[in-house]
Amino acid sequence: MSPKMNVSDPTAEEIKSLILEKAIDRFVRYGFGKTTMVEIAKDCGMSAGNLYRYFESKFDIGVGVAQQYISQAEQILRDVLQRPGLSPIQRLEAFVLEKLKFMHSHIVEQPNVQDLVNYILDERWDLVERHRDVQNSLMSEILSEGNRSGEFKVADVDHTANTIYAMTTKFRLPHFIKNITIEELELEAKSVVDLMIQGLKG
Amino acid sequence: MSPKMNVSDPTAEEIKSLILEKAIDRFVRYGFGKTTMVEIAKDCGMSAGNLYRYFESKFDIGVGVAQQYISQAEQILRDVLQRPGLSPIQRLEAFVLEKLKFMHSHIVEQPNVQDLVNYILDERWDLVERHRDVQNSLMSEILSEGNRSGEFKVADVDHTANTIYAMTTKFRLPHFIKNITIEELELEAKSVVDLMIQGLKG
DNA sequence: CGATTAAACATTATATTTATTATTCAGTAA
DNA sequence: TTACTGAATAATAAATATAATGTTTAATCG
Known part of the structure; x- marks a missing residue:
């Protein structure tokens, strides 16, 4: 060479x-x-x-940027799965909170990029779905880990991962992240995670 | 007279x-x-x-319409609390599903009114908060009912009501109601309610 | 021949004008 | 005085013209 x-x-x-x-x-x-x-x-x-x-187009360049953004987020979430010394419960909470922090920091530090990504993903629902699938399969791993350790008793981990995704929707929406303080959202997210772990039956 | x-x-x-x-x-x-x-x-x-x-203004007329819309929704939810023969668990599920159905029917049958309400509430966050408070106090009643019957073990009913409100955010957002079939959303909402009752520990 | 450019073309956005509509207010009637 | 009207004004939206930009392509360069 x-x-x-x-x-x-x-x-x-x-x-x-x-x-x-x-x-x-x-x-x-x-x-x-x-x-x-x-x-x-x-x-x-x-x-x-x-x-x-x-x-192919300027829009297509925007898609490239959005894909980088998504990859970045997914890497952070993969890192949560590798973080040592966390119980499954702690890992689940960290998973939700890290995604929230990721979005919040981008919204305040790079609002232009955030707007671009939102604009692109609005027309490319397929990218959103793929990103959701990645997050759900990572969440499934956390749930399986919890099943093995005895902390969780989840029958269908994939289905439950999807349900958790629905439950935590609020903490991934720019609309709320822009209009509620990050401290408030983090507290609320922790409450949501607590409740989904405990259930109403205690 | x-x-x-x-x-x-x-x-x-x-x-x-x-x-x-x-x-x-x-x-x-x-x-x-x-x-x-x-x-x-x-x-x-x-x-x-x-x-x-x-x-005071045309906008103010819009506010009046939005308030009627909100009152209508709240009446439906109050009716769920009066519905006879429901267990607290069934009542909680009905509560979430009825709100979803209410919004869905309005979005498909009266999209103009729905758009108006969204437009008004976007500038009148106080009305949204008041409506949230009403829903949360109704949810608190359901939780207390569950505590009394022994089906729930909820320490702080008001805090938990607010957490449930956060968990079910997705099913009150026009964005999702417009883009996902009502059948899919209802199934997902039921899963969310199931999980919040059971918890991950089974 | 593949990669690139620069001009041509089509599309989209911006600025400007025009028309419509919301809002105010002096005047009127009961 | 109170409730109301209709014209005057201010604010907003529609339409139009203009400019800027995205995209295509014939010609050029290496």
Whole structure:
């Protein structure tokens, strides 16, 4: 392999990554609507027309950004599953709270990106569903862990994971995260987790 | 009291009711935005200017409609508490499902009114909070009933009522009610109620 | 020949004007 | 005085014209 390989001949994948990277820089600062294809192209040292060799549309670049955002969130949740020294109960709570914190920090620190992701996911329900499935399969692992340790008695872990997902909907919706303090939401989320563990029968 | 009393001298409250009634007729057919003050006034046999003796603004008429909508919902929920022959568990489930059905039927049958209510409540968070408080105090009654019968063991009924409210958020949001079939939502709501009763420990 | 550009074209957004509508208020009648 | 009207005004929305931007493609470069 010649030393020049990497600089002389970037792969299509590498160029796509570059475009995504430069696009995100713009989106963070100015938002999706206020960023033009010409600007992104200039930042990449190419023409606007050439962007279309790598992305079908501007919307498609937005999809790329949304996918990165989702991957980031999923990585954080996977990390919760690897975190040592947590009981299944603690892990379940951490799982819910980490997702809430992730969304909250993005909403306050990068509102433009958050708006973009919401806009994209509004038309790409399939991405939302895939993300939900990933979260549910991670939750299923937590529930199975709890079954093994005797802390939980869950008959159908997949079904229950989905039910937990429904129960915690409020803590994933930008609408509430924007209008309620993070402290209040965290307390409420903890109460919800407590109740789903204990049940009304105590 | 002379027989003429009612026809000759309508009270301000009666006139307000008339205005609200005629306004709703318009809102149902054409929506809030497409209904003019002149039209409402004409339907009431008065001038547009005179409407302002009874309502501060068109928005305020919308508030009146929203309050009627909320009262209607609360009446249905109060009826659930009076329904004979239900166990506390069944009552809790019925409570959640009836609210879901109420919203679903309005969304499909009177989308214009639903849109109006959403628009009003978006700026009148206080009405949402009051409605939440009413629902929570009704839920508290159900929980207390369950405590008395021995089916529940709820330490703090008010706090738990609020937690249940958070858990069932998804089933009160127009966004989900519009995008998911009512059958699916009802099944999911039942699962949520089941889980909140049983808990993960079985 | 593959990758790229720059101009052409189509679409979408912005600015501007126009028309409609909400709201106010001086005046009128009971 | 109280309830009301209808014209005047202020605010909002619709329509239009204009500009900006997304997308396509014929021509160019290496």
